[in-house]
Amino acid sequence: MSSSNKQAGSLNEKAGISSHEITNASAIIQIRNKRRQQPSAEELISGILSGNRTVLSRAITLIESTNPEHTEKANEVIKGCLPNANKSIRIGITGVPGVGKSTFIEAFGTFLTELGKKVAVLAVDPSSTISHGSILGDKTRMENLVKNENAFIRPSASGENLGGVARKTRETIILCEAAGFDTIIIETVGVGQSETAVHSMVDFFLLLKISGAGDELQGIKRGIMEMADAIVINKADGDNIYKANQAKAEFNRALHLFPPKKSNWLPKATTCSAITKEGISDVWNSILDYFEMTKETGFFQQKRNEQNQFWMIETINEQLKQNFYNQPEIISLLEQNKKAVQNNEISPFAAAQLLLNKYKKSL
Numbered sequence: 102m103s104s105s106n107k108q109a110g111s112l113n114e115k116a117g118i119s120s121h122e123i124t125n126a127s128a129i130i131q132i133r134n135k136r137r138q139q140p141s142a143e144e145l146i147s148g149i150l151s152g153n154r155t156v157l158s159r160a161i162t163l164i165e166s167t168n169p170e171h172t173e174k175a176n177e178v179i180k181g182c183l184p185n186a187n188k189s190i191r192i193g194i195t196g197v198p199g200v201g202k203s204t205f206i207e208a209f210g211t212f213l214t215e216l217g218k219k220v221a222v223l224a225v226d227p228s229s230t231i232s233h234g235s236i237l238g239d240k241t242r243m244e245n246l247v248k249n250e251n252a253f254i255r256p257s258a259s260g261e262n263l264g265g266v267a268r269k270t271r272e273t274i275i276l277c278e279a280a281g282f283d284t285i286i287i288e289t290v291g292v293g294q295s296e297t298a299v300h301s302m303v304d305f306f307l308l309l310k311i312s313g314a315g316d317e318l319q320g321i322k323r324g325i326m327e328m329a330d331a332i333v334i335n336k337a338d339g340d341n342i343y344k345a346n347q348a349k350a351e352f353n354r355a356l357h358l359f360p361p362k363k364s365n366w367l368p369k370a371t372t373c374s375a376i377t378k379e380g381i382s383d384v385w386n387s388i389l390d391y392f393e394m395t396k397e398t399g400f401f402q403q404k405r406n407e408q409n410q411f412w413m414i415e416t417i418n419e420q421l422k423q424n425f426y427n428q429p430e431i432i433s434l435l436e437q438n439k440k441a442v443q444n445n446e447i448s449p450f451a452a453a454q455l456l457l458n459k460y461k462k463s464l
């Protein structure tokens with residue numbers, strides 16, 4: 102501080118008294134401690150149950166944390182929310198970049214809130230660590246939904262592997278449902294296995310397409326067609342309407358050739374425009390039909406039960422793998438054996454067995 106400032110500053114009025122620093126230091130510690138004070142699990146649970154979106158965000162951050170100290174608290178929060186979860190429709194949406202997912206979700210989500218629904222939009226994007234969250238990153242395409250009190254938008258958790266990202270999203274679904282969100286939309290792009298992961302956490306899976314150069318089925322993964330409960334040809338507006346209808350017919354023909362689904366549901370292709378909103382309500386009506394039918398047959402609950410079993414096993418697999426590969430002894434032994442395998446000193450199978458035996462002994 103310059104001497105002229107010193108003269109002007111009211112804090113320096115009494116020259117020679119230098120106790121400020123000590124007072125300030127303790128004040129700073131106090132402020133820091135207060136900042137560090139995290140809400141307890143009970144506080145988070147009651148905040149979520151009362152529908153507080155800020156608390157919901159904080160709890161999701163806790164779930165997404167890679168700090169092992171947070172895991173226990175996160176589990177406590179999930180456990181507290183679980184009795185109030187499950188009362189929702191979970192919808193997965195996939196489609197290649199540029200197909201209009203964000204624009205569609207903006208239109209569809211807004212439409213649902215106008216019906217009195219509470220909509221949570223989540224994403225599964227395992228590439229987001231590299232691309233810094235391209236998916237849902239463009240909240241500009243969802244400018245109305247972002248501001249909507251009955252909507253909650255959360256970009257994808259980041260992580261190195263799909264398993265971790267997907268598990269966090271699944272746990273986030275539970276918290277959103279407990280916070281009163283009755284329609285959960287999960288967006289993904291077809292990177293790696295992310296579609297399969299999303300398919301295994303939703304009730305209804307929607308594939309968004311646009312009409313192409315005539316050969317609509319070209320380049321489409323068969324597995325995705327089989328997973329889809331509906332195919333929606335987006336951008337059916339202006340000059341595109343004719344082509345979109347042609348694509349719809351072609352997809353409907355193709356869908357007929359697939360074996361019947363376990364749910365007995367017959368997936369349909371429809372057209373829509375996320376811009377003019379034409380066809381948006383048809384998508385919702387189709388989901389309602391599905392919901393009604395599968396609730397009646399019991400398939401809805403059966404599928405959720407199977408998904409829960411699946412995620413339990415997935416979590417065990419993931420934890421086992423993590424435990425194994427993170428053991429310091431295993432890390433060095435693995436390196437040694439990689440070299441030994443490369444030099445043909447040991448077979449890959451024998452090396453694997455050796456490592457597994459070592460791990461078993463350490464348990």
Ligand SMILES: Nc1nc2c(ncn2[C@@H]2O[C@H](COP(=O)(O)OP(=O)(O)OP(=O)(O)O)[C@@H](O)[C@H]2O)c(=O)[nH]1
Pocket residue numbers: 196197198199200201202203204205235236237239242290335336337338373374375376377
């Ligand atoms: N004409 C027309 N354009 C649309 C429609 N839906 C989206 N678009 C446009 O298509 C472009 C891509 O839309 P996005 O919503 O960003 O697509 P996305 O699938 O979310 O893309 P990524 O986030 O990159 O995966 C934008 O310029 C939109 O304005 C539609 O129904 N009709």
Ligand SMILES: [Mg+2]
Pocket residue numbers: 202203204235236237239
């Ligand atoms: Mg997008």
